Amino acid sequence: MSKGFQDCAFSVSMIVIGAWLWWEAIQPRYQTSAAQDYGFSPTFLPRILIGMWIVISLILLIRSFGLWSRRVSGSEWKTLGLFVALVFAYVGLMTQIGFLFSSIPFAICAMWFMGFRRALPVALIATAFPLAVWYGFVFILKIPLPYSPWFSQI
Amino acid sequence: MEQISAAIAAAVMPGTLLAMLVGTVFGVIVGALPGLGxxxxxxxxxxxxxxxxxxxxxxxxxxxxxxxxxxxxxxAILINTPGTPQSAATMLDGFPMTKQGKVDYAIGWATTASVFGGIFSTVILIIMAPQLARFALRFNSIETFALISLSLTCIAGVSRGTILKGVIAGLVGIFLATVGTDPMTGTVRFDFGVFELTGGFKLIPAVVGLFAFGEVFSRVSKRHDASQQVDMNVGFRVAPLREWLLRWKTLVRSAVIGTFVGILPGTGASTASFIAYSETKRAGRFKEKLGTGEPEGLIASETSNNAVTGGALVPTLALGIPGDAVTAVMMSALIIQGIQPGVRLFEDNPETMNAAFVALIICNIMLFAVGALLAPLITRVLRIPEPILLALVMILSVVGSYGVSGAVFDVFVSLFFGVGAFLFRLCGVPIAPIVIGLVLGPIFEESLRQGLLITDGDFLAFFDPREHVIAFVLMLLTVAIIAFSTWREIGAAMRKKKEAT
Structure with missing residues (x-):
């Protein structure tokens, strides 16, 4: 990936997001009476911030055209995409079957995914660590964690 | 003299010492767990x-x-995730030191700086609590706005070489801090119909997402390179005295900043650490190396955030005004014990308060011992193979985000920030300015809006030296730093262009 493409993609994204947020900031629901907001609407500061980031993104965009020849290292998108999907699945599963029952398979999958595939240590760590965290939070710190539909605290 | 010996005798009773030891160990452990504070x-x-x-x-x-x-x-030093928001600035130099294999020194610098900051502010608290509390009351929203503006200039400092992107990241951070209910009108902003966003983004899930999730995603996305692994010196090591002497000004300056910011109601340790970091970036001996694993950055952050502890007790004890949630809870602990903080506190309970001050000094000394004993155990975590460490960091971060308010929504917020941080890193955008914006944004907006109310909408009146001399000086400093950073950046870009041709 070239540095110019990197900067161009970033600045265009920021301009698009900025334009969308600006449009949101000028919606009638944010218009309050002067008696209520003392002459400064609730989106007074956000509009200044968005305006500034759009202007700076434009400068960055213009500057990026001179940087197309410089190369920067890329990323393994497929690997990352799969890992992010795994994390989302873990959090989703946590709401359904609780922290402990979702963390054990997640820890196994995550370690395996990142290249640590020695079965016994993986199984031991993936069981012991979530168990210790769960016990520490629920019984020592008294902070409830998501629990399964089958048990009251697990 | 009699009062002092009575106070020392009360503070060194076995029961009191045991309470302090248990409290110190418990506090270090809970503080180190991301999400709990x-x-x-x-x-x-x-x-x-x-x-x-x-x-x-x-x-x-x-x-x-x-x-x-x-x-x-x-x-913050070990896994690039601050256990508490107060340590967000510690990551900027702490984690790079860990990457260089100097975790033992990093913990040593942080512990010693924390102890110094804590003791310094306690001494200030003992000597001049009532006078400082009265001075702090003169610091109104315009002065606070100028102070926060000055500390926002550290965005330029942590974005060397990518200043435009750093400024955009800072603006994004401040913008994200405006999401939720407007403090002046009560209007809910940028919630997009999501009820959970009406209260805005909570700091902990956001910081956990930006740093912990962002770091894990970033490592997963790159091929594992064994040659990049460094030998890790685990344990606890205090740097030689000459190293400290080279940085003594930063130590004292950060302690003063921390104590003073702590006295101001509504600011807190996170703000103090970024102000001290920003000041070190401006005036530090090794300012050019800040952000690359320079101990001076660690000193600035850790001295100031621990100096806040004594400073924050000034208005809490002397005026009965808790500056933040922590001091409010502490105040309730005092009230439970039948002690009413306020102007008569020192007259009504001299023995108890003197004993409390002695206890505060002992707590800080004990902190050093506990830090030195726990560090060799805790730092061994870095010898765990990376896949295991990353998996465990993910689980701990998920729990940390969830534990803030017991809502799965916060975990999704962390994920959102984590993915965002990864994309920003991919585009070469520094992440630290987002956190700086998120931490300072709420005070920045509130003080700006209140200031505009005071001056009837006249922004220039903020800088009238006849009315607001402190704000005038602070803003002058802010403008000078911005002008210098811009000039330096343009100069560097021109030099680069010249070299290329």
Whole structure:
């Protein structure tokens, strides 16, 4: 990936997001009476911030055209995409079957995914660590964690 | 003299010392766990104080307060995730030191700086609490706005070479801080129909997402390169005295900043650490190396955030005004013990307060011992193979985000920020400015809006030297730093272009 493409993609994204947020900031629901907001609407500061980031993104965009020849290292998108999907699945599963029952398979999958595939240590760590965290939070710190539909605290 | 010896005798009673030791160990552990902070640590301990005598109860709460602020630095240094928001600035140099294999020194610098900051502010608290509290009351929203503007200039400092992207990241951070209910009108902003966003983004899930999730995603996306692994010196090591002497000005300056910011109601340790970091970036001996694993950055952050502990007690004890949630909980601990903070506190309870001050100094000394004993155990975590460490960091971060308010929504917020941080890193955008914006944004907006109310909408009146001399000086400094950073950046770009041609 070239540095110019990197900067161009970033600045265009920021301009698009900025334009969308600006449009949101000028919606009638944010218009309050002067008696209520003392002459400064609730989106007074956000509009200044968005305006500034759009202007700076434009400068960055213009500057990026001179940087197309410089190369920067890329990323393994497929690997990352799969890992992010795994994390989302873990959090989703946590709401359904609780922290402990979702963390054990997640820890196994995550370690395996990142290249640590020695079965016994993986199984031991993936069981012991979530168990210790769960016990520490629920019984020592008294902070409830998501629990399964089958048990009251697990 | 008689009062002092009575205070020392009360503070070194076995029961009081035991309470301090338990409080210190507990505070360090809870502070080091991402997502849990000082408020939670003190709240958990509060029921235990009901049956205790007054001095041990106060000593327990003070020990937890000091050590939980310090504890946040451990996870910031080890896994690039601050245990508490107060340690967000610690990551900027702490984690690079870990990457260089100097974790033992990093923990040593952080611990010693924290102890110095804590003791310094306690001494200030003892000597001039009532006078400082009265001065702090003169610091209104316009002065606060100028102070926050000055500390926002550290965005330029942490974005060397990518200043435009750094400024955009800072603006994004401040914008994200405006999401939720407007403090002046009560209007809900940018919630997009999501009820959970009406209260805005909570700091902990956002910081955990930006740093912990962002770091894990970033490592997963790159091929594992064994040659990049460095030998890790685990343990605890205090740098030689000559190293400290080279940085003594930063140590003292950060302690003064921390103490002063702590005195101002509504600011807090996170703000103090970024102001001290920003000031070190401007005036530090090794300012050019800040952000690359320079101990001066660690000193700035850790000295100032622990100096806040003593500073924050000034208005809490002398005026009965808690500056933040932590001191509010601490105040309730005092009230439970039958002590009413306020202007008559020192006259009504001299023995108890003197004993509490001595206890605060002992707590800070104990903090050093506990830090030195726990560090060799805790830092061994870095010898765990990376896939295991990353998996465990993910689980701990998920729990940390969830634990803030017991809502799965916060975990999704962390994921959102984590993915965002990864994309920003991919585009070469620094992440630290987003956190700086998120931390300072709410105070920045509130002080700006209140200032505009005071001056009837006239922004230029903020800088009238006849009315607001402190704000005028601070803003002058801010403008000078911005102009210097811009000039330096343009100069560097032109030099690069010249070299290329």
């Amino acid at each position: 000082s408020v939670l640590a003190i709240t958990i301990a509060l029921p235990f104080t009901f049956g205790m005598d007054t001095v041990p109860a106060i000593a327990l709460v003070l020990a937890i307060y000091c050590s939980s602020v310090y504890g946040g630095s451990i996870s």
